[in-house]
Amino acid sequence: MSAKERREQERARVRAALIDAGRAMFISQPYDEVSLRAVARTAGYSAPTILNHFGSKEGLIFAICEQDFGALRARFERIAKVADPVDRLRRLGEAYVDFAMENPHHYRFMFMSNHPAPDPAQFPIDRSNPDLDAYAFLRATVAEAIATGRFRPECKDADLVAQVIWSGGHGLVALHLTKGDDPALTFRPIKAAARLLIDATLRGLLKAED
Amino acid sequence: MSAKERREQERARVRAALIDAGRAMFISQPYDEVSLRAVARTAGYSAPTILNHFGSKEGLIFAICEQDFGALRARFERIAKVADPVDRLRRLGEAYVDFAMENPHHYRFMFMSNHPAPDPAQFPIDRSNPDLDAYAFLRATVAEAIATGRFRPECKDADLVAQVIWSGGHGLVALHLTKGDDPALTFRPIKAAARLLIDATLRGLLKAED
DNA sequence: TTCGTTAACTTTACACTGTTAATTTACTTA
DNA sequence: TAAGTAAATTAACAGTGTAAAGTTAACGAA
Numbered sequence: 001m002s003a004k005e006r007r008e009q010e011r012a013r014v015r016a017a018l019i020d021a022g023r024a025m026f027i028s029q030p031y032d033e034v035s036l037r038a039v040a041r042t043a044g045y046s047a048p049t050i051l052n053h054f055g056s057k058e059g060l061i062f063a064i065c066e067q068d069f070g071a072l073r074a075r076f077e078r079i080a081k082v083a084d085p086v087d088r089l090r091r092l093g094e095a096y097v098d099f100a101m102e103n104p105h106h107y108r109f110m111f112m113s114n115h116p117a118p119d120p121a122q123f124p125i126d127r128s129n130p131d132l133d134a135y136a137f138l139r140a141t142v143a144e145a146i147a148t149g150r151f152r153p154e155c156k157d158a159d160l161v162a163q164v165i166w167s168g169g170h171g172l173v174a175l176h177l178t179k180g181d182d183p184a185l186t187f188r189p190i191k192a193a194a195r196l197l198i199d200a201t202l203r204g205l206l207k208a209e210d
Numbered sequence: 211m212s213a214k215e216r217r218e219q220e221r222a223r224v225r226a227a228l229i230d231a232g233r234a235m236f237i238s239q240p241y242d243e244v245s246l247r248a249v250a251r252t253a254g255y256s257a258p259t260i261l262n263h264f265g266s267k268e269g270l271i272f273a274i275c276e277q278d279f280g281a282l283r284a285r286f287e288r289i290a291k292v293a294d295p296v297d298r299l300r301r302l303g304e305a306y307v308d309f310a311m312e313n314p315h316h317y318r319f320m321f322m323s324n325h326p327a328p329d330p331a332q333f334p335i336d337r338s339n340p341d342l343d344a345y346a347f348l349r350a351t352v353a354e355a356i357a358t359g360r361f362r363p364e365c366k367d368a369d370l371v372a373q374v375i376w377s378g379g380h381g382l383v384a385l386h387l388t389k390g391d392d393p394a395l396t397f398r399p400i401k402a403a404a405r406l407l408i409d410a411t412l413r414g415l416l417k418a419e420d
Numbered sequence: 421t422t423c424g425t426t427a428a429c430t431t432t433a434c435a436c437t438g439t440t441a442a443t444t445t446a447c448t449t450a
Numbered sequence: 451t452a453a454g455t456a457a458a459t460t461a462a463c464a465g466t467g468t469a470a471a472g473t474t475a476a477c478g479a480a
Binding site for chain 2: 030111112113114135154155157159160161163164166167168169170171172174175177178179185186187188192193196197199200201202203204205208
Binding site: 224255257 | 427428
């Protein structure tokens with residue numbers, strides 16, 4: 001093994017250690033309550049080391065999320081095998097809501113925080129590959145259902161339909177994450193709401209016979 | 211005028227000045243990019259004066275939002291006169307989306323930020339009065355539509371149905387506010403999406419004959 | 421009128437934050 | 451062995467929200 005390779009391996013090891021330490025804290029605390037210094041301390045490094053590896057605090061959090069979103073991708077891959085595109089949409093919605101509630105801080109950072117899109121050079125997300133990108137997967141499934149004539153005639157635009165469906169799922173999750181503990185809002189169990197939401201949205205978008 | 215009254219009036223004047231200065235900055239910048247010191251400076255006071263009046267930074271921002279949400283309430287009051295509850299729901303959805311897009315930072319703070327519910331003593335929002343609270347208004351309208359037999363039989367729970375409808379609207383708005391400038395997501399115009407979303411959601415929830 | 425009280429505001433200070441710059445340390449290579 | 455390089459460190463910067471202490475002015479009672 002060359003010296004350069006060894007250096008790179010060591011660098012990857014440190015990077016992994018920082019991500020692990022960061023994840024341990026980020027699982028239980030949201031983005032803005034996890035301080036770089038705290039992560040660095042638990043990892044056994046100093047704060048600027050994180051910046052050296054990830055460029056910024058957001059870079060670190062994004063790296064953590066990027067890794068853990070593999071779990072969502074894995075579920076998508078299983079769902080991709082479902083033959084009927086409408087069934088697939090249903091399963092997709094359930095998986096999306098489940099994932100968000102299991103990883104609230106990840107979800108919050110990825111879909112509810114306003115940050116410039118991460119540097120594609122450092123974190124390449126293939127937006128055109130449905131296997132890797134959640135929205136692309138949704139859009140492709142919608143397009144398939146449109147192509148096979150399942151949607152109502154006014155639903156010809158796959159992006160528009162996908163965005164309407166995504167809005168429902170995201171809204172349900174986001175409200176629960178931000179307002180779920182508001183005692184004045186008697187939230188119904190999210191599972192029940194998700195079921196009604198998915199059923200109603202699809203019924204409203206699909207042709208009557210479905 | 212008694213001295214005490216004069217003092218209270220002066221206090222209200224300062225309070226209004228702080229709110230005005232805060233609003234001017236908060237219109238164009240989100241919550242976390244508006245610093246107390248900056249607001250205080252433009253209002254001609256020192257930072258702790260804001261804390262004296264509003265208890266915390268969030269207290270100030272909430273006071274600003276609380277005032278400006280009067281515009282939303284005014285629209286709701288007009289909509290309240292619409293006879294048909296389903297028509298009312300439609301109008302409600304449109305008004306909600308419009309308001310959010312016209313006041314993105316207010317919306318972000320009120321519905322997309324995680325803060326403990328504001329002290330009810332200082333900011334009393336009557337949750338039971340539909341004229342004042344957006345969710346209460348939505349819920350009451352849903353309940354009326356349920357009572358008059360417009361919704362499908364599985365839609366008996368006004369809270370559940372209201373939360374499903376709210377999810378759609380909130381999700382659409384929230385996605386546009388956080389991801390609206392992501393070049394990889396070709397967002398369709400929000401007006402068009404809102405129309406399809408509202409149509410589809412209601413069609414999916416209402417009885418077929420509607 | 422004068423004195424003590426009170427309220428409102430300011431200055432100062434604290435404990436943080438993410439980030440940058442300068443510096444040290446260790447290792448590789450010529 | 452000497453030079454060079456990469457990666458860590460410490461120190462420092464410019465902010466933040468907020469708490470405590472100090473200042474000033476107006477008020478009510480003697």
